[in-house]
Each structure stands twice: as C-alpha cells, then as structure tokens.
Amino acid sequence: MVPPRQRAHVDVNDPILFFDSGIGGLSVLGPTLQLLPNAPVVYCADSAGFPYGKKSDAELASRVPALLGRLVERYHPRLAVIACNTASTIALDHVRTALDLPVVGTVPAIKPAAEVSKSRIIGVLGTEATVRQPYVDDLAARFAPDCTIIRYGSPELVELAESKLAGGDVALEEVRAASEPMFDGAGGEGIDTVVLACTHFPLLRDELRAAFPEVMFVDGSAGIARRVAHLTHDQPWPAYPSPGLMLFTGPSRHPTPGSLQGYGIGEVKTL
Numbered sequence: 680m681v682p683p684r685q686r687a688h689v690d691v692n693d694p695i696l697f698f699d700s701g702i703g704g705l706s707v708l709g710p711t712l713q714l715l716p717n718a719p720v721v722y723c724a725d726s727a728g729f730p731y732g733k734k735s736d737a738e739l740a741s742r743v744p745a746l747l748g749r750l751v752e753r754y755h756p757r758l759a760v761i762a763c764n765t766a767s768t769i770a771l772d773h774v775r776t777a778l779d780l781p782v783v784g785t786v787p788a789i790k791p792a793a794e795v796s797k798s799r800i801i802g803v804l805g806t807e808a809t810v811r812q813p814y815v816d817d818l819a820a821r822f823a824p825d826c827t828i829i830r831y832g833s834p835e836l837v838e839l840a841e842s843k844l845a846g847g848d849v850a851l852e853e854v855r856a857a858s859e860p861m862f863d864g865a866g867g868e869g870i871d872t873v874v875l876a877c878t879h880f881p882l883l884r885d886e887l888r889a890a891f892p893e894v895m896f897v898d899g900s901a902g903i904a905r906r907v908a909h910l911t912h913d914q915p916w917p918a919y920p921s922p923g924l925m926l927f928t929g930p931s932r933h934p935t936p937g938s939l940q941g942y943g944i945g946e947v948k949t950l
Contacts (some may be wrong), residue, residue: 683735684774687934689757689914689915690755690851690915690947691916691917692719692917692921693755693756693757694718694719694720694721694722694754694755694756694757694923694924695711695715695718695719695720695756695757695758695759695760695907695911696721696722696723696747696750696751696754696756696759696760697720697721697722697723697759697760697762698723698725698746698747698750698757698759698760698761698762698766699722699723699724699725699761699762699763699766699784699878700724700725700726700728700730700731700763700765700766701724701725701726701729701730701837701840701841701879701931702724702840702841702844702879702882702934703762703763703837703840703877703878703879703880703882704722704760704762704763704878705722705844705878705882705934705939706762706878706880706881706882706898706900707760707762707785707878707900707903707904707925708720708722708762708942708943709888709900709941709942710900710903710904710906711760711836711903711907711908712942712943713904714848714905714908714943715903715907715911715916716920717916717917717918717919717920717921718911718916719917719921719923720923720924720943720944721750721754721756721923721924721926722923722924722925722926722942722944723750723925723926723927723928723950724748724925724926724927724928724931725743725746726928726929726931727927727928727929727930727943728742728746728928728929729922729931730834730837730838731763731765731766731806731807731808732765732771732805732806732808732809732832732834732837732877733806733807733808733834734808734885736769736808739766739769739770739808740769740770740773741762741863742770743766743769743773743774744770744773744776744777744778746928747759747761747774748775748776748777748778750926751778751780756780757778757780757781757911757914758780758781758782758783758907758911759774759778759782759783760782760785760903760905760907761774761782761784761785762785762877762878763785763877763878764785764787764805764806764809764877764878765786765805765806765808765809765877765927767784767786768786768787768808768809768812768815769808769812769813771784772840778819781910782882783903783906783907783910785878785899785903786814786818786899787803787805787809787814787818787874787876787899788824788874788875788876788897788898788899788902789801789803789815789816789819789822789823789828789874790818790820790821790822791899791902792823792872792873792874792897793822793823793826793892795872795895795897796826796871796872796895796941797871797946798869798870798871798872799825799826800826800827800828800829800866800867800869800870800871800944801823801826801827801828801829801870801872801873801874802829802830802831802861802862802870802872802873802874802878802894803828803829803830803831803873803874803876804831804833804836804858804865804873804874804875804877805830805832805833805874805875805876805877805880805882806832806833806834806837806876806877807832807834808832808877809832809876809877810830810831810832811830811832812849813892814909815828815830815876816946820862821877822919827866827869829864829866829867829870830861831858831860831861831864833858833860833861834852834855835856835857836854836857836858836877836879836880836883837877839853839854839857839883840852840880840882840883841879841932842932843882843883843938844882844934844935844938844939845932845933845934845938846935846937846938847849847898847932849883849886851884851886851890854886854887854890854893855890855891858887858890858891861873862891865928866946868927870894871893871894871895872894872895872896872897872917873887873891873894873895873896873897874897874898875887875896875897875898876898878898878900880898881896881898881900882892884896920943921945922943922944922945922946923942923943923944923945923946924944924945924946924948925939925944925946925947925948926947926948926949926950927947927948927949927950928950929950931949933947934947
C-alpha cells in the first residue's frame with residue numbers, strides 16, 4: 680500500500696473536509712468528532728448532484744474530483760474524507776491522483792460483517808451504483824470467501840434518511856418496504872448480517888433494527904474515524920471545539936438544527 684501524502688505544513692485551524700452527495704456523511708462525521716472533538720470541520724453535501732446512486736460511473740469520476748479540487752482550494756483542509764460509498768467506489772483513485780493531501784474513502788464493511796455472520800449469508804444494502812461495483816466482488820473474495828453476498832440497491836432509503844434529518848416523519852413501514860426486497864430474493868431469508876453500504880443508512884439504524892430485529896447491521900464509520908485520527912495523530916488542533924461549516928452545492932432540504940446536534944455544525948449555507 681502506498682502511504683498517503685501528507686501536507687508539508689498543517690495550521691492548527693486547517694479543517695477536515697467531509698464530502699458526500701447529501702447528509703449521509705454525518706454518520707461518519709459523528710464518530711470522527713468523538714475521537715477528535717476539537718477538529719475544525721467543513722462538510723460539503725453535493726446537493727446539486729444528488730442522488731449519486733443513479734449517476735453513471737463516468738459522470739461521477741469527473742464530477743467528484745473537480746468539485747473536491749475547488750473545495751480544497753477554498754478551504755485548505757489538512758485531510759479529505761469522501762464520506763460516500765458510491766463516490767468512493769467509483770472516484771476515490773481519481774481524487775487521490777488529483778489532490779495533494781491525504782484522502783480517506785468509504786467502502787462497504789464486508790470484512791467486519793464476515794467476522795460476525797453466523798449464517799454466512801450477508802446482505803449488502805446500498806445505492807444502485809455502489810452494489811453493482813466490481814469493488815464489492817473484490818472485498819467479498821478477499822474477506823468473505825465462504826459467504827454468500829446478496830446485494831440490493833435502495834434509492835428510497837437515501838431519500839428517507841434525507842427526509843428524516845430535514846424534520847420529516849419516517850414511517851417504519853416505509854423503511855421496511857425500501858429494504859425488504861433484499862430479504863425476499865433467492866437466499867435472502869438466510870441473511871443474518873447486513874452491510875449498510877451507504878453512509879445515509881446508519882442514520883436510519885433505529886428504524887432498520889425495528890423493522891428487522893433478527894438482523895445485525897454493520898457499517899464502516901468507526902473504522903473511518905480511527906483512520907482519520909491515525910493520519911492526523913501528530914498534528915496540532917485548536918484548544919477548543921469550533922462551530923463547523925456545512926455547505927450545500929445547490930437547493931436542498933436542509934437538516935433541522937435539532938438533527939445536527941452532536942455533529943459540531945454551527946453554520947449551514949449554500950455555495
């Protein structure tokens with residue numbers, strides 16, 4: 680593995696840049712701030728390009744590095760986190776080539792799922808774009824060779840997560856209906872562990888657990904947070920937490936102030 684590039688000089692106020700198509704990356708930001716509570720944060724939701732799950736690979740491979748390049752020029756982050764499985768599985772290599780700073784990606788948590796599954800039948804619940812990626816095959820071959828992997832892309836769950844943080848009511852039956860086809864397909868009745876392969880989906884963890892109480896849901900957010908802490912362990916941080924900035928690239932249903940509690944966001948604006 681090639682070691683990530685490091686900034687020659689890091690200022691105490693240089694932020695960590697989080698990037699997602701929407702608000703899903705908050706599920707990664709939260710655990711990161713638990714480890715690095717004083718970290719300055721800029722969170723960008725590409726609402727002008729939302730949803731990513733229905734875009735072509737070529738479009739995302741072009742759009743994501745270009746947008747991140749502009750954000751790096753403006754905010755001078757010490758590190759960037761692509762807190763989006765779809766963008767990571769398609770554009771991570773392009774972004775790392777384009778940017779002269781460490782970039783942490785998000786990939787489906789198949790390895791930890793294989794470590795806990797008893798039935799050896801694992802569901803991968805993500806966007807349509809993520810679940811079709813060969814990267815999922817590679818992760819399964821490396822970390823779960825004795826498991827059956829059943830994939831399902833649910834754009835409805837992405838919309839439900841966005842709606843929840845914008846203050847909308849999310850019915851348990853809606854969450855169940857958006858996920859149930861994965862269990863109804865061939866072999867699906869044996870699934871005991873589900874990888875939440877979209878960062879939006881952990882924001883619906885309570886609803887998913889209530890809808891499918893016999894299933895264990897896993898995601899990679901804690902591992903990503905540990906990776907960020909490791910890459911920045913010898914860098915200076917402010918003495919106190921500072922309000923984070925949340926950016927949207929276009930019109931969007933902004934999260935309610937209450938839903939942003941615990942994420943360190945103090946200002947929300949549109950680019």
